[in-house]
Amino acid sequence: MESSASVRTEQFVCGLRETVVSTGQVFTTQWHEFILSEDYNKMTSAKNYPAHQNRVTMVQFILEMEWVLSTGQDKNFTWHCTESGRRLGSHRTSAWALCLQFDIQTRHAFVGDYSGQVTILKLDPDNCSVVTSFKGHSGGITALYWDPVRRTLFSGSSDHSIIMWDIGGRKGTAIELQGHNDKVQSLCYAHHTRQLISCGADGGIVVWNMDVKRQETPDWLDSDSCQKCDQPFFWNFKQMWDSKKIGLRQHHCRKCGKALCGKCSSKRSSIPLMGFEFEVRVCDSCYESITDEDRAPTATFHDSKHNVVRMHFDVTRGWLLTSGNDRVIKLWDMTPVVS
Template sequence: MASIPQGQRPELLGRVETGKDAVTGVFAIANEEAVISTSEDKTVKVWVKRDNGQYWPSIIQSFEASCSALEYGPDSDGHFAFIGLSNGQIHEFHLSTDLNRFEKKRVYQSHSSRVTSIKVVPKHNWILSAGRDKRFQWSCTRTGRDLGSHDALAWCLAVEYDETSKYGFVADYSGVITVLRLTESGFASVTTLKGHTSSVWALAYDSERRILFSGGFDQTIVVWDIGSQKGTAYELTGHNGKIRSLAYSTITRKLISTSEDGMLGVWDMDAEREETTEWGGSNVCEKCNVPFFWNVKGMWDNKTIGVRQHHCRKCGRAICASCSDQLSTYPRMGFEKPVRMCQDCHSSLTTDDRSPMASFINMKSIVTSLHLVHTLGHMVTASEDKQIKIWDVNPMMMNH
């Protein structure tokens, strides 16, 4: 069974001191030693590495409201950037190849409050966006025309897209992920994905295998197999704080996660895994038959006091505390930290069953945004210490 070695730290290549306001988005600029970032200070900046090794801004563009979301990519004659603002607007810019000119192309009046996420689909000339106005919006980047919108029941927080099916994925504050089939003239509801117990703030997508990753404030990452259309899903648990960002590498098939525990997780998504077991329901312990505390008849018949119900995370049986007093990791099912198991399941585990499929690295600060440069094996992060850092993640990503 493949496992990621523990303690494979990325190598720090560069650092940018951004100032006193929070960075809300960051991307490494393609084929350049440069970074583009947005901030609550109402600016977007392009940072270029100088001869002395330090990063200095070549462009500072100011706006009338805080910059709350960023989408970036290369195009035929330079680079595109979409900046979402706290007032609901999205500004489209063209960045020149020399990184010295930033030309405004269009303003989209997409939302009535803070823009939380932007996704550009160059193949269809679409821009998808989410906002705190509880709206998911998509528009045409050729004409600027609004193509459609979907109103959710809670703040929309993150968006992703599958080109094969034209599915748009919208994560919201209630923990629900809505799946919509998008067209030039509207949408069709496909399904809702319910696997989190609190807000979903991060999405990532494996376009090759058509797998969606979602990270929530419940400290859990859920892996959704969209391509199989079988409803298969399993959890990844290893963080001890809210999930803040996700990124996936199709080259190494590794998932990167960051959390409010200050840790960066690297998950091997090429390993064989098992779907999360559904929890059983019972009025008595399925191993020793002691009644649970709500089972009044069972307590009366057995002249005993009812106990609290627990579940074995491996087999899903409803059991009492005495029959589930064992703890173990079980990475095949996504449990990288010890979870409750019944005695039977615990005794059946081998050393190989406990072999980790993820590693966790202390980043010394909470990473709120990250971008992977797959071809170079580089990563750029923005964190709560108001710093942007550029990393070489090849040792961390390539080892098994």
């Protein structure tokens, strides 16, 4: 959870051992292990782990392996053995490491950083190797969620977008989701209904239907002139001189990706199957091809009335727990929308 003093604390109750792992106070460079009493009313400090040289951003406990993974603003991802307290290894990222996920079966760690890059690491008891890295966000990675069943990774970013990376199936496929007006803070997934839940700094809770055939957003094309009317853009000095015309500003159609002037892309439309739940700029020809059925929303929007920084979804009861910068914890019954 995160308080108004911007303290990020991750707590994980390790059921069999009855311990809690926490990142501690403001700008802490270590995380702590506590022993919980049987009635859960008292915590006794057990170990301190000096894992980082700058603020710890996330901690994840893997009960099956007795590992604790952590990321920090020292650009390091580390993992420790909780039985011995020994540091097993670390990996240095290109920017602040902000969030992580872990696949128990394959021992792959997914680390998101401030530059917008996600790095996949293969972990062994004493070392790690880089499998690959990919980048699709223009802002830092603020949230990750790994679905081990469908081998899909969801990443949320400060650029207000979510990307679904199909790692296990169609490798390289990236589906973009646009439904927040501020940075995405937390993600969770309902496997039984194939619905993604996202929370953001805009106070919005968005429930995405992922059981539809979605389309990849096209790459934006490069051109020195409008690809519809051939009017030069303002940096194309030669064509402006030859045609005696003033250069125009460049825009892009979100459906086809063509580079266009403002006149040829004056229409706006939602394209939910491409992830655009809000209206975006499209060219005139693409606007005519979009039907009312294509505009049918694939997500529902709910106002949490606070800046959500962390959430947890209980699949068995359909309850969603959110915490915000206002120091308020809210419990939501999501069964009417996640079912």
